[in-house]
Amino acid sequence: MSIASSGDNTSEDVSGYAVQLEDGIHPTQETMIGISRSFNHFMKKAEKKQSKNLLKLVEKSTSFEGVMNFDNYQVQLLFSPRLANTWSLPVVSLTCIAITFPKISKGKARSLFTSVGEGLLYTGMVEECLNTASEYADIQKETVTLWHEVQDNKKWLENSLETHAFRRKTLVEILTWFVNKAQEIVTEITNKGFNANNPPKKLIAANSMYRVAQTIMLDYQGNNGSISEKELFDLICGMIADILAACLTNIPLVIMKKCNESASEASVEAAAKLLGSTRE
Incomplete structure (x- = not known):
């Protein structure tokens, strides 16, 4: 993704990369912030349980x-x-x-x-x-x-x-x-x-x-x-x-599949926890 090397260009809209809702419906900024905070919360909590x-x-x-x-x-x-x-x-x-x-x-x-x-x-x-x-x-x-x-x-x-x-x-x-x-x-x-x-x-x-x-x-x-x-x-x-x-x-691929195959909160939560617990 071009955004990965964009450096200080923080104004670019990345909502399309982060979540897909029903056709024609775009997430609000508040929704995006909430999703990001939720994901980070699960990830940081899992980081404390490194194997x-x-x-x-x-x-x-x-x-x-x-x-x-x-x-x-x-x-x-x-x-x-x-x-x-x-x-x-x-x-x-x-x-x-x-x-x-x-x-x-x-x-x-x-x-x-x-x-x-x-x-x-x-x-x-x-x-x-x-x-x-x-x-x-x-x-x-x-x-x-x-x-x-x-x-x-x-x-x-x-x-x-x-x-x-x-x-x-x-x-x-x-x-x-x-x-x-x-x-x-x-x-x-x-x-x-x-x-x-x-x-x-x-x-x-x-x-x-x-x-x-x-x-x-x-x-x-x-x-x-x-x-x-x-x-x-x-x-x-x-x-x-x-x-x-x-x-x-193969863990990164597993995380991607968990996010892509199901839009359920449980699936994304599982992906966040897996990312956190295996980061090191």
Whole structure:
């Protein structure tokens, strides 16, 4: 818009850019001022609720390499066709693995857990707004259910993620455990048969974990097992940060769609709050 570079030209009428009412009706200056004040009020209120933990995590992202690296195409498919993916599901799978490392302090694990919880609120908004096809909607629902299970019961598909269960395991043994558990679930479901157009939600979650855990295993073995537990934890955190950061670049588009698709006060209020809470 030309107004964006107009500098001191504050007299130009921008009402046409801000709001569209019924045909032939133009908002008064008082109406425009009221809308502006209302929007700013919601935005400033939301700014006070910045997701500080999430911000610290995404600041670790220096590129978007993690978006490519979490799923290695050398990992053999357990069934056909290849399932669609979302931003949120691999983040949950990666987090489940990272929080089981016994030598990582509880503080670090808790910080990651909190950051991911904050991040999933926004990845969910992006997915609901931009990935509306039914196949993505099913994955989104399963991810929400999966995260609640992790968050409330510290379990992944009914398997405990408590640290004491992994205390005596090596990194290879931990990764193998996730690979085997995921493969067992996938094999059990595929042996019974399923509708490829509507795969069971449990299959979606297990397949994601299988591919993510196998990918990390390949990376670990590619380094001859020389990566320490802390280094692998940081590597996984980096992948999570990259995925979240890449997803968050879609927030401006989500805000625009919320304003454009509905003229309701609730929709515009939601857009203002989203802009405020994600400004940093």
